[in-house]
Amino acid sequence: MGRRFLVLSASMGSGHDAVAAELSGRLRARGHGCVRVDVLDLLPAGVGGAVRTFYRTVIHHAPAVYAGIYATFFRSGEGPRPGSSPLATLADAPLLDIVGQGAFDVVVPVFHLAAQLTGGLRARGRLGAGSAVVITDFAAHRQWLHPGNDLHLCLTPGIADEVRRAVGRPAAVSGPLVARRFLRPAAHPWATAADGRHRVLIAAGAWGVGTHIARTARWVAGAGYEPVVLCGRNEELRREVERVPGARAVGWTDDMPGLLAGAHALVDNAAGQTALEALAAGVPVIGYRPIPGHGREGVRRMAQEGFTDYARDSWALVRSLDALTAPGPLRARRTAAGRSLFDADPVAPLEELAARHGASPRDERSPA
Numbered sequence: 001m002g003r004r005f006l007v008l009s010a011s012m013g014s015g016h017d018a019v020a021a022e023l024s025g026r027l028r029a030r031g032h033g034c035v036r037v038d039v040l041d042l043l044p045a046g047v048g049g050a051v052r053t054f055y056r057t058v059i060h061h062a063p064a065v066y067a068g069i070y071a072t073f074f075r076s077g078e079g080p081r082p083g084s085s086p087l088a089t090l091a092d093a094p095l096l097d098i099v100g101q102g103a104f105d106v107v108v109p110v111f112h113l114a115a116q117l118t119g120g121l122r123a124r125g126r127l128g129a130g131s132a133v134v135i136t137d138f139a140a141h142r143q144w145l146h147p148g149n150d151l152h153l154c155l156t157p158g159i160a161d162e163v164r165r166a167v168g169r170p171a172a173v174s175g176p177l178v179a180r181r182f183l184r185p186a187a188h189p190w191a192t193a194a195d196g197r198h199r200v201l202i203a204a205g206a207w208g209v210g211t212h213i214a215r216t217a218r219w220v221a222g223a224g225y226e227p228v229v230l231c232g233r234n235e236e237l238r239r240e241v242e243r244v245p246g247a248r249a250v251g252w253t254d255d256m257p258g259l260l261a262g263a264h265a266l267v268d269n270a271a272g273q274t275a276l277e278a279l280a281a282g283v284p285v286i287g288y289r290p291i292p293g294h295g296r297e298g299v300r301r302m303a304q305e306g307f308t309d310y311a312r313d314s315w316a317l318v319r320s321l322d323a324l325t326a327p328g329p330l331r332a333r334r335t336a337a338g339r340s341l342f343d344a345d346p347v348a349p350l351e352e353l354a355a356r357h358g359a360s361p362r363d364e365r366s367p368a
Contacts, residue, residue, distance in 0.1 A: 002033055004033045005105065005108055006035050006107045007037070009038055011038050011052065012055060015273035016111045018177075019110045022178065023177050023346065026177075026347050027350070035104075043090050056207055060207070070294065075141060075142070088113055089117075092120075095117060095127075096121070096126065099127065106130040107131050111136075112143040116143060119149040121148070122149060130354065130357035133151070133153065135152055135155065135159065137272075137294055137298050138156075151170050153174035154172070154173055154174065155174070174349070175342050176342065177346055178277050182256070183280050183281070197246075198264040199225070199262055199263050200226065200266070200267060201265070203267065203268050204229065204232055206252070212289060213237060217229050217244045217247040219317070223318045225325075227246070227247045230259070231251055233251070238250075261281065263283050264284075265283060265321055265324050266285045268286065269295060270294075270299070271298025271299045271302050279307060279341060280338070280341075282338070284331060284335065286311050287299035287308055287310040287311065288311045306337050307337050
């Protein structure tokens with residue numbers, strides 16, 4: 001009874017692609033056909049790359065500019081507000097060609113620009129396949145939301161309730177899409193540095209972005225911990241961290257499960273995929289110096305829902321580290337709350353939508 005799913009990701013960092021890969025694997029494990037496409041590749045030549053470069057540049061070098069963009073385009077407000085729908089329509093024809101050639105039952109955006117694309121096509125009656133948006137953020141801003149989409153999958157029940165009220169369409173709880181290897185218990189006790197210090201990971205995402213990351217590492221080291229900074233592909237940050245006494249700098253790595261298995265806590269600035277992987281692995285997360293826009297809103301929302309701490313200054317960061325790295329009721333509560341996020345089944349709602357919108361089960365030929 002396999003169905004056809006088209007997953008629309010975006011190469012903006014690595015988080016959306018990680019979600020798309022995990023979702024695709026789970027769909028295939030249930031006997032469905034699945035193809036992944038980068039929505040930026042559907043835009044006219046050069047446009048997708050320009051969007052990615054602009055976003056990366058302002059996050060790195062002009063965070064105040066991005067904060068203004070987020071306030072204008074992403075937050076809800078009174079009266080007409082600008083959005084990304086005009087940009088999304090540039091990908092209308094390429095997406096319809098792919099859907100027609102592959103005979104897909106459901107298109108699944110895991111990036112907000114793709115959600116505007118499918119929602120607009122569904123609203124205009126041009127997309128016959130169903131559309132189900134996987135909201136990967138705790139900050140479910142309005143660019144994720146389009147009333148043309150059939151379904152929204154959300155990280156928590158609270159986010160799902162907000163989405164239903166905002167768009168008047170169904171929303172289900174999917175939980176985070178994190179690779180199952182993160183959910184396995186650590187095979188060995190927590191590691192420590194050679195001098196006995198507890199290890200604290202400091203995340204900066206695939207692009208190694210954030211405010212005063214090396215200064216944070218210096219502060220964490222001064223508080224008696226071993227900071228291990230995840231610098232991503234930012235070689236300048238890696239060199240800067242290597243000059244901090246007592247700190248370690250790690251570039252891009254595929255062994256996040258191994259790093260988390262040896263960590264006592266994660267300091268996070270984006271409420272993104274790394275924070276969710278830490279929660280899956282049972283590692284407490286502390287939000288600190290979040291990047292602007294969706295990062296700041298997501299970090300605050302995670303703390304409000306009781307999954308993480310939010311340290312508003314360096315002293316609060318040390319207090320949270322002291323409380324959460326020691327065995328006790330607080331750490332146990334945080335660990336249990338984080339693990340509870342992963343109880344939902346994200347595939348079942350997609351299968352139900354495919355059953356309603358798909359013509360009939362198809363054979364095993366590749367949809368590509």
